[in-house]
Every structure is written in structure tokens, then in C-alpha cells.
Amino acid sequence: MERALLHHALTQISMAAEDGGFHAPTIAEFFPPIVLFEGTPFALNRIMLIRLAVMLVLVLFVVIGTRSLKVVPTRGSSLVEFPFNFVRNNIAYEVLGEHDGKRFLPLITTIFFLVIGMNITSVIPGLNIAGTSVIGLPLLLAVIAWVVFIYAGLKKNGVGFLKASLFPPGVPKALYLLLTPIEFLSTFILRPVTLTLRLTMNMLVGHLLLVLFFSATWFFFFQQGPNGFSFFGLGTLVFGFAFTLFELFVAALQAYIFALLTAVYIQLSLADEH
């Protein structure tokens, strides 16, 4: 009975889709039409505009928020202090220690603020897409993290850094035939690739899921006509709501992971011997 019902519903959906009624989300979601400067490197589409808006909010947050910090914190100023303190204490100092943590704090703070700001737009009504769901920004940040951890290692240990990274000590010489390519791949290729893909794909898939749930809800409620199958819409609505909360969590988590891994990679480069 239930099966028959479901079958019927699916036929309905596919029929509707053939009619052009139900729009499954596609990758085109992430490449909306250009609205300004088309054909130039400064082309603007909806996602670029969202990124610029986030940038503006972040600039205002930092510049205005930190203007009147109080020694005895007020409710407002401790709200501004919190993210700064979080990055400094829980990421930079905890991983790198106070000395090196201070050196790389500007980069790590920038990465954390940027990523969390860009991620959060995925659940802000009206924006509904993350600035990090298009690969450019995650890729750029990953490359910067890559350059910085190599720079930090070379500056601290010189060629010793490369030697320690590619030829881990305490291993029979013959094994280097196997180990060195693996180490090279994991340290110098996979680190930036995983940083990029982890963030991009999390935000991209999160957005696709939310679109799927809410467009399905729309379809069940209004497009296939209000009828018995509209109850499916309730289910998709509930799932959409739950995944919105999950997306919020993912947004914060991915920002933390990106900043933390950047700090960890720098720390591994600074370590004297592996």
C-alpha cells in the first residue's frame, strides 16, 4: 500500500519534472549570471556580491567593533573580543605556542574570520549561498597557507626542513624509495588540495541539500497541486530546517578546521626534527 503510494508520488514527480515543474538544483547554482563587468577579471555575479557584502561587514566589525574596547568588558565589547580571543587562545597559541602564535596570528585570524563570515551566508535568508562554495576563495586561502608553512619551515630550518619533510629520520635507507614520494605527495600536494576541497565541497553540498529540501517542499505544496502528497512537503520542510541548523554548525566547524590546520601545518614546519 505504502509502496504503491510512493510509486505514485514518484511518477507524479517525474511527470512534473518533465513538465518543467520541479527544478532539481544543479551546479549552475554556483555560477549565476554576471551582473556587472562581464568579460573582465572583475566580473561580478550574485556570489561575488555576497562576498563583497561579507567583506564590508567584517571590515566594519573589526574597525568599529574594536574602537572602544574596555578594560572591564561590557556586553558589546566582549562579543567583539570573543572571536579574537578564540583564534588567539584556542588556535594560534594552543598549536604554535605564544611566540610563534603571535607571529602568525594575523594570518590565522584573517583566515578564520574570512571563512566563517563567508560560510555563514549559506543560512542567511535572502543570501542563501556561501561565499566559500565557489572554489576560488578556498583555493586562494589554501595556497596562502601552503606558501606560509613552506616559508616558515625554510626560514627556520633551511634545507633541513625539506630533508626532514621528505626523508623522515629513523627509517632504513631503502624505504625512502617508497616513503619520499608519499611524503612529498602528502605534504606538498595533498595538504592544499584537501584544505580546498574540504571547505568547498562542504559548503557546496550543504547548499545543494538545502535547495533540494526546500524546492521539494515548494513542489509538494504548490506545484503538484495541494493534495494528499503535500504531506511529503512537511517531511522535506522539517529536514530542510534540521539541515539549516546543521549547516550553521558546519559553517563554524569548517572555519575552525581550516584555521586550525593552517596553524598545525605551520607548527609541523617549525618543529626542529620530525
Place this chain on the structure above:
Amino acid sequence: MGGHILMETSGGTGPFGPLAPEPYDLVWSAVIFVVILLVVWRVGLPRMAKLLDARTAAIEGNIEQAQAAQREANEALERYNAQLAEARVEAGKIRDQAREDAKRIVAEARDNAQSEADRIVAQGNAQVEASRAKAEAELRTGVGTLALSLASGIVGEHLDKDENSVAYVDRFLADLEVEHGARP
């Protein structure tokens, strides 16, 4: 926006799909990164550092103040205790002194009384002795004269001019004294 995927898009249609970044994507990412880095690095973090330094200084100042107050209180307590001990010693000294004084006063009074008593006794004795000597002398002269005039009367001669008879009387009286003891 009708139609299917055929809608005009701004990228993501190459062989790498969404994995190949569009030039504008990278350009705007770089611009935004630089802006945020500068703002965080040049504005946000220095202000935060200043705030944390001020907070540390304030906390250290408070701790120092508390420590100073504690030190002062300890010093006051020590001073008080020292004063108390000193006062105790002083009181003990005064008490001992008073005890000694009392002893001395009593002893002095006793001495005075004793010497006064002795003086009075001595004076009395001297007086008695003087009276006795005087009486004895008077008696001796009286009795001698009386005996001589009596004997003269009986003998009918003035013996009192005779030196032998006077010496006799004296010797007689001395014997009498020996016979009846030294006491008159």
C-alpha cells in the same frame, strides 16, 4: 528563471566543472583577502593587543595594591604585637618593682620601729640607771652621814672629820652591797 540547465551561467561548465576557478573568482577572493588581512593585522589585532596589555596591567596593579595592603596590615599587626609584648614586659617590671618597693618599705618600717623601740628601751634603761645611781649616791652620802653622826652621837666625838672613820664607813657599805647582791 525558466528552462533547464541551459540557462546562461558564469562558469563551471569546463571539464573540471566547479573545481576550476574562474578568473573573476580568484581576483575577488584576492582583493577580499588582502582587505581583511590589512584590517585585521593593522587595526583589529593591535587594538586587541593594547586592550590585553591594559587589562594585564590593571590586574597586576590590583594584585600589587592588594599585596601592599596585606603587607601594611601585617606590619601593623607586628607593630601591635611588639607593643603588646613591650607593654607586658613593662607591666611585669612595674609589678616586680612594686613588690620590691613594698618589701623594702616593710623592712624599713620594721627597722625603724625596731630602732625606735631599742632607742626607747635604751633611753628608759639609761634613765633608770641614772636614777638608780643618783639614788645610790644620795643614799650612800645620806646613810654615811647619818651613821657617822649617829656614831658621833654615841661616841661623843666628831668622827666625820676623821679620815679613818669615813673610809671605814665606805668599806662597810661596800661589804653590805656585796652581801645583799649588786642590786640596790
